[in-house]
Amino acid sequence: xxxxxxxxxxxxxxxxxxxxxxxxxxxxxxxxxxxxxxxxxxxxxxxxxxxxxxxxxxxxxxxxxxxxxxxxxxxxxxxxxxxxxxxxxxxxxxxxxxxxxxxxxxxxxxxxxxxxxxxxxxxxxxxxxxxxxxxxxxxxxxxxxxxxxxxxxxxxxxxxxxxxxxxxxxxxxxxxxxxxxxxxxxxxxxxxxxxx
Amino acid sequence: xxxxxxxxxxxxxxxxxxxxxxxxxxxxxxxxxxxxxxxxxxxxxxxxxxxxxxxxxxxxxxxxxxxxxxxxxxxxxxxxxxxxxxxxxxxxxxxxxxxxxxxxxxxxxxxxxxxxxxxxxxxxxxxxxxxxxxxxxxxxxxxxxxxxxxxxxxxxxxxxxxxxxxxxxxxxxxxxxxxxxxxxxxxxxxxxxxxxxxxxxxxxxxxxxxxxxxxxxxxxxxxxxxxxxxxxxxxxxxxxxxxxxxxxxxxxxxxxxxxxxxxxxxxxxx
Numbered sequence: 001x002x003x004x005x006x007x008x009x010x011x012x013x014x015x016x017x018x019x020x021x022x023x024x025x026x027x028x029x030x031x032x033x034x035x036x037x038x039x040x041x042x043x044x045x046x047x048x049x050x051x052x053x054x055x056x057x058x059x060x061x062x063x064x065x066x067x068x069x070x071x072x073x074x075x076x077x078x079x080x081x082x083x084x085x086x087x088x089x090x091x092x093x094x095x096x097x098x099x100x101x102x103x104x105x106x107x108x109x110x111x112x113x114x115x116x117x118x119x120x121x122x123x124x125x126x127x128x129x130x131x132x133x134x135x136x137x138x139x140x141x142x143x144x145x146x147x148x149x150x151x152x153x154x155x156x157x158x159x160x161x162x163x164x165x166x167x168x169x170x171x172x173x174x175x176x177x178x179x180x181x182x183x184x185x186x187x188x189x190x191x192x193x194x195x196x
Numbered sequence: 197x198x199x200x201x202x203x204x205x206x207x208x209x210x211x212x213x214x215x216x217x218x219x220x221x222x223x224x225x226x227x228x229x230x231x232x233x234x235x236x237x238x239x240x241x242x243x244x245x246x247x248x249x250x251x252x253x254x255x256x257x258x259x260x261x262x263x264x265x266x267x268x269x270x271x272x273x274x275x276x277x278x279x280x281x282x283x284x285x286x287x288x289x290x291x292x293x294x295x296x297x298x299x300x301x302x303x304x305x306x307x308x309x310x311x312x313x314x315x316x317x318x319x320x321x322x323x324x325x326x327x328x329x330x331x332x333x334x335x336x337x338x339x340x341x342x343x344x345x346x347x348x349x350x351x352x353x354x355x356x357x358x359x360x361x362x363x364x365x366x367x368x369x370x371x372x373x374x375x376x377x378x379x380x381x382x383x384x385x386x387x388x389x390x391x392x393x394x395x396x397x398x399x400x401x402x403x404x405x406x407x408x409x410x411x412x413x414x415x416x417x418x419x420x421x422x423x424x425x426x427x428x429x430x431x432x433x434x435x436x437x438x439x440x441x442x443x444x445x446x447x448x449x450x451x452x453x454x455x456x457x458x459x460x461x462x463x464x465x466x
Contacts, residue, residue, distance in 0.1 A: 022382035029386035033393075036415060040404050074444065124399050131403035135396060 018082075019173035027180045030143075034184050037139075038191060048128065053196050054130035058122060063113050064193040066183065067106050071144075075182040078151070082175045085158050086168060087111030092158035096151050099178065103148040110141055125153045133192055140188055141179070147181040150174040207445045211404060215435045226421055228274035236267030237322075240417075242408030244341050246401040253341040257329040258394035264326045268319050270291055273464025275312050280372030281424075282358075284309035284431050289365040290374045297386040300365045307358035314351035320342060345397075345407040346402075352394040352416050359388035375434040375439060387423035391416045 017024065029182040045052045081095030114134070117123070154174045159166055233239040256262075288303040293301055294394045302436070325332070325340045332340070363384030366376045393405070394416040400406040407413060438444050 013334045017442075020378060022377075022379035025379045026382035029383070030390065033390045033415065036410065037404075040410050044404070124396075124405075125401075128403045131400060131405060135393075135405055138395070139395075 020178045023176055030180060031184070032129060034136075034187070036185060037132075037136050041136065042134070044104060044128055049196075051127060052129045055133075055192070056196060057134075058117075058120075059193050060113070061193050063109060064189050067109050067190050070102045070105045070109070071090055071182045071185050074099045074106075075179055076170045076174050077102065078178045081154070081158065082171055085163055085171045088162045090161040093155045094172070096155040096158060100148055100151040100155065102149065103144055106144055107141065107148070110137070110144075110153065136188055137192065140184055142182065143181045147178045150177055209350050212435060212439045212444070215284060215287065218280040219431035219435060220428050221284070221458070222281035222431075224277040224422045225274045225281060226424050228270050228277065228437075232267040232271040232274070236270060237264050239267070240413070241349050242345070242413065245408040246342065246345075247318045250336075250338040250428045253337035254329060254332070254334045256341075257325050257332075257337060261326050261329075265323065268323050275315055276314050278315070279308055282311075284435075285362060285427055288431060289362065292365045292369045292371070293374060300361045300368075300466065303361040304358060304365075305417050306311045307354050307361070308352035311351065311358065314347060314354070318347045321347070343406075347395050349394045349407045349412050352391040352420075355420065356388045356391050359391070362427065363388060373437070375438075376418050376430050383423065385433065387419050391423075419445055445453065 041157035077095045077099040081092045081099060083094055084090070114137075117130075122130055124131050141177065154171055157163070157170055160167075163171065204230035214390060243256050274403055283335075286301050286308075289304055290301045293299070321340065323336070325344070329337070344457050363381040366374070366378065366384065369375060393411040394413070396405045397407045397412040400412070403409060405411045
């Protein structure tokens with residue numbers, strides 16, 4: 001009873017989880033998959049630090065940085081897009097389109113990077129580092145492509161100025177997924193390009 | 197014409213219990229499969245990896261053959277359980293799709309033989325390899341070992357389609373009392389997309405994506421096990437809820453498939 005008496009008397013606002021619970025099941029499950037990849041990468045890196053370092057030198061940090069900026073900018077547009085969808089300003093669709101464009105920039109940049117590596121004779125079978133590099137960056141790239149499809153869909157859903165509760169939830173689901181794609185890259189970029 | 201319909205005979209409760217049994221047969225698949233692979237066949241962890249010699253492969257298939265073959269028999273018994281589990285989920289999907297052409301149900305039903313075919317193919321080839329290993333050269337043994345692992349790990353695509361179709365059905369369930377909670381759909385999407393890491397194994401003879409390594413074998417296997425457990429438990433729960441909630445037998449209330457009269461079935465309204 002004492003605890004009840006000491007409890008704060010003013011009601012707190014209920015915490016708001018964007019989207020539906022199930023999306024978070026997917027997001028957390030996806031993060032577990034990437035955590036396994038990251039852990040396994042770091043384990044192998046500790047076993048052969050010099051070989052990993054030598055291979056990492058072949059990567060262009062500028063390319064990775066541009067991609068990081070693109071994804072972060074994309075996430076900013078998407079966050080503003082969700083806000084616009086909730087407020088019903090009618091600009092959400094354009095903002096999701098801009099987020100899509102950032103994703104497209106990422107994909108093009110990645111294709112140029114991968115193409116350059118293949119042209120230099122570097123591929124997933126070159127060594128363990130590049131096996132991880134192509135695998136993790138490749139799986140992430142598939143996530144980006146999926147995210148672009150989601151943003152294209154959100155752009156269509158948000159075309160109407162005022163959205164109902166269900167449509168807002170769809171927008172939040174998609175935006176949460178896009179932020180996941182961003183977060184994964186924020187870990188992947190330093191891991192592959194920067195941490196020696 | 198208003199005649200009082202004769203009282204429908206009660207639906208035998210065996211239907212309910214059978215459906216629950218079929219739903220839980222997913223667990224039987226897992227138990228049989230893991231017993232076969234781990235203690236009996238010593239197939240997991242991978243005894244002969246992609247960089248091992250042909251002599252090691254020959255030694256593996258020549259050694260402890262009785263236990264290996266017995267494991268294959270157990271694995272064969274898991275195949276019918278795959279069928280019963282698959283139809284238990286498809287039956288729930290069919291109820292979800294009662295107002296439309298049941299495409300997702302068909303896709304699930306088509307996935308069952310695709311997956312069972314892969315398992316059976318593995319069993320036949322592994323059985324032949326252990327049946328007369330002395331007749332095969334170490335090179336042939338390497339080849340058949342690679343082939344078996346490629347079949348074993350590479351079968352994830354039909355499983356993936358299967359999971360995605362289950363997920364879509366759950367998301368599209370518009371009934372006031374949906375068969376599955378919505379989060380189960382996302383477990384299916386997660387499983388359907390992340391089992392696919394096994395699809396990269398052809399490019400590697402070493403490293404994390406090879407057929408004996410974490411993303412070739414262990415990660416897809418773990419995802420597969422989680423998916424089977426969730427879908428078995430949740431399907432059994434859905435069956436119980438339907439029966440205990442009085443939604444069986446299927447009623448003519450617009451929410452379930454209507455009991456068609458002879459006239460209705462040819463498109464004439466009475």
